[in-house]
Amino acid sequence: MHRRVVLLSPELGLITATAYGVRKSGAKLSALCQPFVSGRFYLYANHAKQQFKIEDIKAERFHESLNRDLSTLYAGSFFAELIVRSYAGGNEHRAMYDLLLGLLDAIEVGDDLQFLLIQGCWRFLILLGLAPDVEYCVSCGKPLENGSGTLHFTDNGLWCQQCLAQHDTARQLSVDQRRYLHHTQDLDLGKALKVKLTPERAVHLKRVLIHYIDHATDGNLKTVRSGLL
Numbered sequence: 260m261h262r263r264v265v266l267l268s269p270e271l272g273l274i275t276a277t278a279y280g281v282r283k284s285g286a287k288l289s290a291l292c293q294p295f296v297s298g299r300f301y302l303y304a305n306h307a308k309q310q311f312k313i314e315d316i317k318a319e320r321f322h323e324s325l326n327r328d329l330s331t332l333y334a335g336s337f338f339a340e341l342i343v344r345s346y347a348g349g350n351e352h353r354a355m356y357d358l359l360l361g362l363l364d365a366i367e368v369g370d371d372l373q374f375l376l377i378q379g380c381w382r383f384l385i386l387l388g389l390a391p392d393v394e395y396c397v398s399c400g401k402p403l404e405n406g407s408g409t410l411h412f413t414d415n416g417l418w419c420q421q422c423l424a425q426h427d428t429a430r431q432l433s434v435d436q437r438r439y440l441h442h443t444q445d446l447d448l449g450k451a452l453k454v455k456l457t458p459e460r461a462v463h464l465k466r467v468l469i470h471y472i473d474h475a476t477d478g479n480l481k482t483v484r485s486g487l488l
């Protein structure tokens with residue numbers, strides 16, 4: 260009869276709350292108590308028991324077209340899962356909230372999902388303080404310049420061709436992929452999504468970043484295991 264939901268608040272971070280009776284037919288909040296709804300949530304707090312009850316919702320955005328197909332649904336779910344797994348980025352609640360809303364809005368208007376996933380992963384990594392330096396080798400400290408770099412998961416950085424004897428192309432970032440990340444990271448999300456790589460390079464970069472962020476959040480992200488991203 261009830262639904263337990265996780266809310267991301269720009270002020271308070273992650274909150275688990277219960278919406279009582281929303282599964283009953285005709286319940287007032289049942290249409291509003293859905294994934295990806297953003298707006299103002301009115302909660303009753305029992306601080307002694309650390310419990311929150313949803314009393315009312317003034318929805319602002321529904322993002323309902325995320326349900327239009329599996330790929331958009333899984334992209335939105337992946338970002339939501341990342342936030343839950345990273346505890347909303349420690350104290351970066353506002354930045355996490357703005358990033359998530361920006362990404363959900365971009366999925367809603369039909370932006371290219373490959374680039375959305377790349378930008379989403381890269382911006383989450385920056386917020387979490389886990390983004391690798393894309394200009395210098397993490398092992399020897401020399402600039403990568405026109406060479407490629409290979410992501411080293413435990414060093415949280417890229418290794419140059421001299422430092423890494425064995426090349427693993429699945430983790431290798433080409434010079435254009437490195438420059439793309441460096442160039443787009445300070446742009447607004449909307450502007451960054453207009454910068455393009457070739458489709459093959461984009462798919463490869465997306466896979467590398469998803470694999471890396473899965474590792475950085477201790478793995479086992481369900482949306483990654485689904486194989487639908």
Ligand SMILES: [Zn+2]
Nearest residue numbers: 396399419422
């Ligand atoms: Zn090196």
